[in-house]
Amino acid sequence: MSNETIKIGEYIVIQKQNYRKLHKFNKPDSSINLGRDSVNLKGIEGCPYFSVFKLVPKTNKKNRDYTVELADEAVNLKDEIDIKESGNDNRNIIDDGRSQKLTAAEIDTLRSDSYKASDIVETLISNSKTFHNKTEFSQDKYLKKKEKKYFEYFQVLKPNLRIISEVMYKLEPGKIQNLRIDTLSQIITLANVQSEGNHMLYDSGSNGLMAAALLSVIGSQTNGKLVHMHPGNMSQKQALLAMNLPEEQMNRCISVNVYSALRQFYQGCDTNNVVSxxxxxxxxxxxxxxxxxxxxxxxxxxxxxxxxxxxxxxxxxxxxxxxxxxxxxxxKPKWHFDNIAASEIMQGKMDSLVIVCKEDPLNIFNELVTFVKPGRPFVVYYSVAEPLQQLFVALKSKSNVAALKLTCNWLRNYQVLPERTHPEVTMNTSSGFLLSGYILK
Incomplete structure (x- = not known):
């Protein structure tokens, strides 16, 4: 049960309606910004994951500083507000900015004095000249807009690969090379990543998301290893650390600089101190x-x-x-021993190769393919198609690969509501391209 409770030093995900934020819970009284609200998280330590907390103003709601208290469940505005009548259409409603009788100053005072969000919204509705003439759909849209503004509950989620992927993709997809959760699942399937075996990953910009996906499949109670190669001095590990994986499982991921690891493999290093x-x-x-x-x-x-x-x-x-x-x-630094450990694993050959890069994948593939066992799969991901097309043509002329396949990942999100099902108006449909195949020799 200790793994299912919120602990200091771990990553947590704060969800307020459809908004999610990844946060490292370093101190018992640490604070987090949710939009314009500053929330002190004192009191959430030791509570079970997926607990619901209510925002309690420190002084008044106008200052937007809150503490939290544990709640049984989040209360929706629609459950507390009873709408008795609605119009047939909106043709006679004119948006002239004068439909609300309350002034901005009166609304601020109302917001500071009211304890519940439903009291604020009910007062706004009662002082609106046009609300009861709107259609049922328009009234529902109005309530959702006000609920987003005045909603006073949030939930603490336990991070997993799907949640972390969705949070990072929605925040800034370019920082994870437009990797969506469905693309991650395809890469894992095409590379045949299993709990047993040694797998090689070259990653130059997914913020640790690809490493987190592969390591989550390998697990902790296995003999599998992941050699995580990167081009810089330090590997990107935010998504990997956010998984809160046990130490035994984290130790199965060996992160090394690609140049240092290859130099260690081909040249070795004399560590003995010999007197001249x-x-x-x-x-x-x-x-x-x-x-x-x-x-x-x-x-x-x-x-x-x-x-x-x-x-x-x-x-x-x-x-x-x-x-x-x-x-x-x-x-000697830790990377020195990591290079030696990676070199020893590479000598025994790898069971799969995954490349997620921003550079030209041809040279990277040619250098790393020699470490893969015959008959084992490889997957190369790129955010655009042209580099993979060139790699496809280059590999077609060689005899060391087979079953080459270049695919595009395309996804369209739909809003599914009664009598209102349609594609979302704004969405990011791109999630890169995949080149997959098998090593022959």
Whole structure:
């Protein structure tokens, strides 16, 4: 049950109606901005995920500063407001800005004094000259607009891949290379990502979303590994960290710089501290001078003493060398050991290859395809079609791949309501293109 409660240091998702926001809950009294409202989250720690909280004004609603209290459920305006009559059409309604009897100052005062949002909206409706003449659909649209403005509840959701993907895509799809949740599912299917096996990912700009998707499939109680390659000094991991995965599962993802990992694989690295010949010769000079000064009768004894002394010096030097090696090992950065771990996995070949890039995918594919086992799949994602078309033509002329397929992901959202089902007016239908196939040799 501890995994199902809100804890300090984890990512949470705040949902207020259709608006969602990803937030790292670092402190018990941390604050978050929901639109123009500033909300102090003190009191949500330890509550179960998917709990509903009510916004409570600190002083008055005009300041837009709120605290929270646990609520049983969110109350909708339509459930509290009883509309008894509606018109047949809106032809005789003129929007001249004078249909509301209350002034702006009176509405502000009403908002500050009223405890419930339904009281505010009911007062606005009673002072409207045209509301009861509107059609049922128009009245419903008006209530939704006011509910969005005065809604006083929010819910804390537990992050998962679908929620994180939808939040990031809606916020700014360009930062995740227009990756939608349906595209992620297709990539996982085409790459045949499973809990067992080693998988390679090259990602240069999905904000960790692709790594989060692959690692969520691999799981924690398995032997699978994910080699996550990236072009920069640090990998993008926001989506991966937002999943709140256990440490055991996070350790199955090895994030390495692509150039450092390839250099480690092809060249290796000498980590032993070897004493140079010059140092050895310099250290023996004092012993030679001492031997020249002693008499012939003492040569045997001196030689014996010297051998014992040299043996002791060698033992001391060996111990110091071991200590020095341990100190150097401790001082080496984490990426050094990550490169070694990734290189060892790459030597055993990979079970799939996924490329999500902003660069020309041809050179990246040619460099990484050598690490994939024969008969294993690959998937290359790009936000536009032209680079994948060039890669498709280039691979068609080679004999090391088969079953090439270039597909487009297109999705159209629909509003589904009684007598009002139609495509959404504004939407982003693009989610990139996929080139998939299998490695032959």
């Amino acid at each position: 010949e010059e140092t050895e010769s310099n250290s023996s000079e004092p012993n030679k001078k001492i031997l020249k000064r002693i008499s012939d009768d003492d040569i045997v004894e001196s030689v014996a003493k010297k051998r014992k002394q040299d043996q002791d010096n060698e033992d001391n030097d060996a111990a110091e060398a071991v200590d020095a090696d341990k100190q150097r090992e401790n001082k």
